Amino acid sequence: MTLADAVRTEVERYADRNPSSAERHERAAKSMPGGNTRSILHFEPFPLAFERGEDAWLWSLDGDRYADFLGEYTAGLYGHSQAVILDAVRDALGRGLSFGSVNDLEPRLAELVCGRFPGIDLVRFTNSGTEANLMALALAVATTGRRRILVFRGGYHGGVLTFGDGPSPVTVPHEWVLADYDDVDGTRALIREHATQLAAVLIEPMLGSGGCVPASDELLAMLREETTACGALLVFDEVMTSRLAPGGLQSVVGVRPDLTTLGKYLGGGLSFGAFGGRADLMAAYDPSRPGALFHAGTFNNNVLTMSAGIAGLEQVLTDDVLDAVNERGDRLRAALDAVAAPAGLHVSGRGSLMTIHPAPHPIIASKPLSDDQVAVKELVFFGLVNRGFWLARRGMITVSIPTTDAMCDGLVAAFDDVVATYF
Numbered sequence: 001m002t003l004a005d006a007v008r009t010e011v012e013r014y015a016d017r018n019p020s021s022a023e024r025h026e027r028a029a030k031s032m033p034g035g036n037t038r039s040i041l042h043f044e045p046f047p048l049a050f051e052r053g054e055d056a057w058l059w060s061l062d063g064d065r066y067a068d069f070l071g072e073y074t075a076g077l078y079g080h081s082q083a084v085i086l087d088a089v090r091d092a093l094g095r096g097l098s099f100g101s102v103n104d105l106e107p108r109l110a111e112l113v114c115g116r117f118p119g120i121d122l123v124r125f126t127n128s129g130t131e132a133n134l135m136a137l138a139l140a141v142a143t144t145g146r147r148r149i150l151v152f153r154g155g156y157h158g159g160v161l162t163f164g165d166g167p168s169p170v171t172v173p174h175e176w177v178l179a180d181y182d183d184v185d186g187t188r189a190l191i192r193e194h195a196t197q198l199a200a201v202l203i204e205p206m207l208g209s210g211g212c213v214p215a216s217d218e219l220l221a222m223l224r225e226e227t228t229a230c231g232a233l234l235v236f237d238e239v240m241t242s243r244l245a246p247g248g249l250q251s252v253v254g255v256r257p258d259l260t261t262l263g264k265y266l267g268g269g270l271s272f273g274a275f276g277g278r279a280d281l282m283a284a285y286d287p288s289r290p291g292a293l294f295h296a297g298t299f300n301n302n303v304l305t306m307s308a309g310i311a312g313l314e315q316v317l318t319d320d321v322l323d324a325v326n327e328r329g330d331r332l333r334a335a336l337d338a339v340a341a342p343a344g345l346h347v348s349g350r351g352s353l354m355t356i357h358p359a360p361h362p363i364i365a366s367k368p369l370s371d372d373q374v375a376v377k378e379l380v381f382f383g384l385v386n387r388g389f390w391l392a393r394r395g396m397i398t399v400s401i402p403t404t405d406a407m408c409d410g411l412v413a414a415f416d417d418v419v420a421t422y423f
């Protein structure tokens with residue numbers, strides 16, 4: 001069977017299994033462009049729609065159960081029904097929404113976040129990781145008086161901060177300098193070339209959407225050295241990677257950024273973002289200061305997110321629990337890679353975050369794929385979905401707190417079946 005035939009077989013099976021999702025898609029397209037309000041969720045022939053989740057399981061509109069290995073692109077670390085978090089949200093609901101003023105929740109969550117991440121003395125909350133990055137970059141530009149920002153090809157910092165080979169058409173118009181994640185010397189040269197105009201270097205210490213590719217220790221150490229030397233701020237986007245250790249990936253790699261951005265699971269599964277860092281820098285947002293920078297957001301301190309975030313960090317996410325999730329992830333990645341390697345594929349990542357690549361090595365998302373590699377990605381995605389496993393179409397997999405060893409074994413067996421059937 002050719003690769004194209006194999007993909008066709010799995011896509012047809014997918015379409016046959018999910019008539020309700022197909023109907024929903026047709027209806028959605030009448031009121032939203034392409035039936036969609038979050039582009040990443042679209043795929044042909046139509047996206048899979050879910051109606052319910054529990055622990056790390058999801059049920060589709062057609063009533064099939066899926067093991068959730070997407071975990072809402074890392075925001076779903078607690079799973080769909082963590083009792084402590086649901087109770088905290090119910091309790092908050094009972095006391096009323098949207099006070100239009102400060103409440104006693106945001107300082108509690110702020111203390112928890114500042115106490116957790118070495119690079120964060122002071123923090124501010126947003127509604128998304130995208131906003132957190134926008135505000136961190138605004139701070140860098142305002143405090144340095146410079147306009148250029150160095151980012152990496154394949155980096156993802158939000159819908160309006162997306163970088164393939166260059167900025168996407170909807171990326172905000174900062175003066176971007178594009179570097180390669182796997183080129184320490186080239187990046188050093190770029191920083192030196194733009195030294196006097198560089199406001200910040202923004203980096204994910206492991207590319208998340210870009211393929212779960214960890215940065216080398218040399219790259220991160222070099223960035224710390226060179227940004228300090230030229231007076232630019234080093235900003236770690238830990239929206240995804242903060243879950244890789246209790247103090248974030250920054251605590252593991254031993255590099256302290258000037259600013260850190262956060263999001264995803266830290267809001268307990270509700271809309272969330274945060275940016276924080278050195279007290280002297282964050283002080284620019286102190287509204288009692290003359291000329292302070294303005295940071296707005298109706299829902300920045302919304303009581304549901306604050307309550308869910310506090311409950312999660314205070315009562316659920318102990319260091320032991322987080323370490324266990326990441327150890328389970330390491331075991332899963334090793335087991336998947338043992339299936340992948342003989343078939344000429346590779347599974348990259350760290351801890352609870354990983355990506356299946358259609359080649360024997362990691363491919364950063366900005367690099368072009370051959371037609372065969374595109375087909376292999378499709379085949380792995382539809383093959384696993386048809387076998388009851390939900391993952392990102394780009395091959396990204398996450399392990400959440402309620403993910404069990406049996407679920408991981410099931411995923412490895414399904415991947416083995418896909419590989420044995422088609423490769």
Ligand code: PMP
Binds near residue numbers: 128130159208209263
């Ligand atoms: N930064 C990184 C590293 C991300 O992975 C994401 C989301 N996938 C974002 C920023 C944007 O976060 P949000 O979707 O909450 O705006």
